[in-house]
Amino acid sequence: MPAKKILVVAAHPDDEVLGCGGTIAKFVKEGAEVFCCILGEGPLSRYTDRQAGRAQHDVMGVKLFTQHAARVLGITRVFPFQFPDNQFDAVSLLEIVRAVTTVKEEIKPTIIFTHSRADLNIDHRLTYQAVLTACRPMEDETVHDLYSFEIPSSTEWNAPFSFSPNMFVEVSATLGTKIQAFKQYETEVRPFPHPRSEEVLRAMATRWGSVAGLKAAEAFEVIRLIR
Numbered sequence: 001m002p003a004k005k006i007l008v009v010a011a012h013p014d015d016e017v018l019g020c021g022g023t024i025a026k027f028v029k030e031g032a033e034v035f036c037c038i039l040g041e042g043p044l045s046r047y048t049d050r051q052a053g054r055a056q057h058d059v060m061g062v063k064l065f066t067q068h069a070a071r072v073l074g075i076t077r078v079f080p081f082q083f084p085d086n087q088f089d090a091v092s093l094l095e096i097v098r099a100v101t102t103v104k105e106e107i108k109p110t111i112i113f114t115h116s117r118a119d120l121n122i123d124h125r126l127t128y129q130a131v132l133t134a135c136r137p138m139e140d141e142t143v144h145d146l147y148s149f150e151i152p153s154s155t156e157w158n159a160p161f162s163f164s165p166n167m168f169v170e171v172s173a174t175l176g177t178k179i180q181a182f183k184q185y186e187t188e189v190r191p192f193p194h195p196r197s198e199e200v201l202r203a204m205a206t207r208w209g210s211v212a213g214l215k216a217a218e219a220f221e222v223i224r225l226i227r
Contacts, residue, residue, distance in 0.1 A: 005032070005033050005107055005108065006033070006109055007035050007037060008075075008112070009112060009113070009125070014041075015119050016038065017069055018151050018152060018201075019115070019150065019216055020169075021181050022177065026170075032210045034071055036070065036105040037099070040088070042081040065187075065188075069184040073124055086123055089126060099130075104142075108142045109143060110134060112170050113147050114127055114131040114146075114149070115149065118164075119150065119163055120221070121151070124155075144225065147223060148220060150165075156195070166221060167219070167221070168212035168217040168218070169218050170219070171218055172216040182196075182201065183198075205218065
């Protein structure tokens, strides 16, 4: 029986870990092949001069960070793109859809995880829209399960909209792997009480675990299931 193929479509490097790193590691342990499509170029929106920003350590190293994180999680392959950071709305949605479609048609996954529509970040919202467009339920569509995840320091700040999960994955055995993978993004880890600190990531897993009667969990919104 062929291995289950799963695709994670993330707007930025590190979103794949923050959104579903524990779930990725769990699926890999169970024998699945997990692929990742990262649409954005990296943290260039931090710089007023984007061209000069490309020479900075955090931008230069982000591809290496992604490779290291993928290795920790057991991701089979990462597909990187270069859409402008925090400016996905400056390009045609069709271009983003085509990028997702290219990866999807090569892998032919049955499951996709991506961002929530209830997110503050414009890149996250457009990634969600691009995935839905690329995965329209036509007769020959391979994707049967679509889920969205939250990103700390982004999804929870989009008041009055809210992330309302209805699917939970037990990750007590892989939470440490998720934390280790996130630490590969050296420039993105923040001290507590920032949402992107190790302490908060562990607290989030404990909180969602308690909602579902589990020790630790990652939470997802079910977008579509086809059976």
